[in-house]
Amino acid sequence: MSIEAYSGPGWILTKLEQLINWGRKRSPWPLPYGTACCGIEMMAALASGYDMARFGAERPSFSPRQADVLIEAGTITKKMVPILRRIYDQMAEPKWVIAMGACACSGGVFRTYSTQQGIDSVIPVDVYVPGCPPRPEGLIYALLKIIEKIEKDHPLYKKTRGLELGQGACEL
Amino acid sequence: MSLKQQIEACLGSDLVAISEFRGDIVAEVPKNRVVNCLKALRDDPELKMDFLSDVIGVDNKALYEKPKKKAKKKAEAEEEPEDDGAKKAELPPRFEVIYLLLSLENNRRMMVKVRVPEEDLVVPTVTTIWKAATWPEREVYDMFGIRFKGHPDLRRLLMWEDFGAHPLRKDYPLEGRGEERHLIYED
Numbered sequence: 001m002s003i004e005a006y007s008g009p010g011w012i013l014t015k016l017e018q019l020i021n022w023g024r025k026r027s028p029w030p031l032p033y034g035t036a037c038c039g040i041e042m043m044a045a046l047a048s049g050y051d052m053a054r055f056g057a058e059r060p061s062f063s064p065r066q067a068d069v070l071i072e073a074g075t076i077t078k079k080m081v082p083i084l085r086r087i088y089d090q091m092a093e094p095k096w097v098i099a100m101g102a103c104a105c106s107g108g109v110f111r112t113y114s115t116q117q118g119i120d121s122v123i124p125v126d127v128y129v130p131g132c133p134p135r136p137e138g139l140i141y142a143l144l145k146i147i148e149k150i151e152k153d154h155p156l157y158k159k160t161r162g163l164e165l166g167q168g169a170c171e172l
Numbered sequence: 173m174s175l176k177q178q179i180e181a182c183l184g185s186d187l188v189a190i191s192e193f194r195g196d197i198v199a200e201v202p203k204n205r206v207v208n209c210l211k212a213l214r215d216d217p218e219l220k221m222d223f224l225s226d227v228i229g230v231d232n233k234a235l236y237e238k239p240k241k242k243a244k245k246k247a248e249a250e251e252e253p254e255d256d257g258a259k260k261a262e263l264p265p266r267f268e269v270i271y272l273l274l275s276l277e278n279n280r281r282m283m284v285k286v287r288v289p290e291e292d293l294v295v296p297t298v299t300t301i302w303k304a305a306t307w308p309e310r311e312v313y314d315m316f317g318i319r320f321k322g323h324p325d326l327r328r329l330l331m332w333e334d335f336g337a338h339p340l341r342k343d344y345p346l347e348g349r350g351e352e353r354h355l356i357y358e359d
Contacts (some may be wrong), residue, residue, distance in 0.1 A: 081330050081353040113339050113348030114331065139211075 005034040022066075024094065025150040026056045028143065031067030033087065038072030038101035038133040044137035055143055069146055070123075071139070073163055075103035088123040094109040094155065098142045099125045102132045182216045183209055191349055197261055198270075200285045209294050210271060210284060214301060216323075221273040221282060224298070227308035228315040230268040263333040267291035267318060271298065297322040315340035 030052070034042050045052050046060055054058075060068035065086050076084055088097070099119055102108035105128045107117035119125060126149060128143040173183075176192055179199050186209050189198040201209040214223040267288040272283050297320040298305045309320045310329040317338035318337060329337065335351055337338060337344055 078351070079330070082343045082355050085355055112342070112346055113337075113351065115355075 005108060017154060019099060021151055021153055022157045024155070025147045027058065027126075028056055028069045028096070028146055028150070029059055029061045030057045030069045030071050030143075031062070031064055031087070031091065032060045032071055032073070032103055033084070034071075034073045035076060036101070036103060037105070038073035040048065041136055042073040042100065042139060044073055044084075050136040050140060052140055055140065055147065057143060064088075065092060067091055068095060068155075069093065069143070070097045071100055072097060072104045072119055072123075072125075073100040074138040074141075075108065075110055076114050076119050076122070077114050079114070084119065085122050088113045093148075094153070094156050096126045096129045096149070097123055098129060098139070098144050098146065100129045100139055100142070102130060104128075106128060108132060113140050175282070178216075178218055179213070179282060182212055183303040184220055186212075197260065198285050200280065200287065203286050203288060203295055206271075206284070206286050207298060210273075210298055211301055213273060213282075213284070219280075220275045220277045221280075223274040223276050223279075223301040224304050224308075225274050227312055228270050228272070229299070229312040229340065230270060230316055231316060231340065231342045232264070232268065234268055236263050238265070250258055267293065267316060268326045269295055269312060269318060277327075293318045294321050296320070298321055314338070317341070 011149060030046075032039070032046070034040070041072055046057070057069070065068075068091075070088060070091060072084070088095070097119075099105050103110060103115070104119050109117050109132070111117070116122065127145045129138045129142045131138055176190060177198055179197065180187060180190060182225070183199060183201065186201050186205045188202060190197065194199075199209075202254055210221075210224075213219055235314045241344055243312060265287040267290065269286045271284040271286075273284060283349070284296060293316075295318060299309065299320075300322065306324065307329060308329060309323055310325070312318050313320060313323075314328040314330050315338055325331065331339065332353065336348060337351065
């Protein structure tokens with residue numbers, strides 16, 4: 001039965017939590033943070049061929065203030081670490097992080113003095129996408145996983161995010 | 173007159189050695205004369221080496237140690253200390269700084285090599301001739317620890333400032349010595 005069959009003001013009964021999650025999961029605006037070849041695959045995923053906007057990633061936000069999902073696509077050198085952390089800190093809650101590619105997950109082939117061995121020692125990561133680089137389908141799958149995570153979220157409970165003091169390479 | 177002969181004529185007595193390998197000419201000059209030599213190459217009306225492509229550093233440590241190891245295997249730890257000392261005296265200095273020059277007018281390239289001993293890691297800067305040398309010299313300082321005397325702003329270029337090593341030296345392990353970034357936030 002279509003909505004037009006009803007008359008009068010009408011009202012629905014739902015949980016506020018579910019309503020918030022329903023809104024959030026349909027607009028996970030990404031912050032593209034492409035630092036290496038994974039960035040090219042990310043561009044392909046955002047462009048019309050794969051069209052990540054189908055899942056609500058409508059507008060790549062180049063300002064961290066208006067972004068929800070940080071897509072960290074590429075190698076992070078140790079010199080880049082403070083910048084990545086600052087970008088993450090500038091994002092408004094709620095926020096999620098996709099570590100795209102082997103370099104972002106674990107340092108990848110660059111097991112050297114200058115490369116951060118995985119960004120999860122700097123910022124908390126929600127979804128890891130393996131591959132060197134992963135195909136756009138991989139990134140879209142990661143976005144769907146984020147959406148899945150948003151659905152199970154409890155936005156009205158207070159929670160703490162971020163790393164504990166002294167954990168990993170990152171001391172605040 | 174070939175390029176090699178032109179360089180020989182231009183540098184004169186400052187030229188320590190010159191070699192050509194498949195068209196690449198390397199001219200070696202003494203360390204304290206490098207500024208004069210590069211200036212002479214730039215201002216020479218025939219050569220006109222007016223463009224500095226890059227300044228690079230070389231660490232020959234591994235190159236020098238290889239034959240030593242082979243000799244050790246042969247000699248089986250015989251008369252080691254004297255042998256070591258004698259070989260050290262024979263070896264040329266450990267580091268090199270190489271300037272890659274290009275003549276935009278003649279489309280000819282050459283390299284100028286300076287040998288830098290480990291005990292005295294100071295080379296006069298060429299930023300007085302080419303401002304473009306500022307960053308390559310900072311990179312060589314960062315990677316090899318070779319200091320450039322008279323450089324206007326000799327800071328690390330690639331690694332962060334409190335990184336405590338020179339990673340392109342051959343005795344530095346590829347995976348590092350556990351240097352980590354510690355994030356400090358200003359309030």
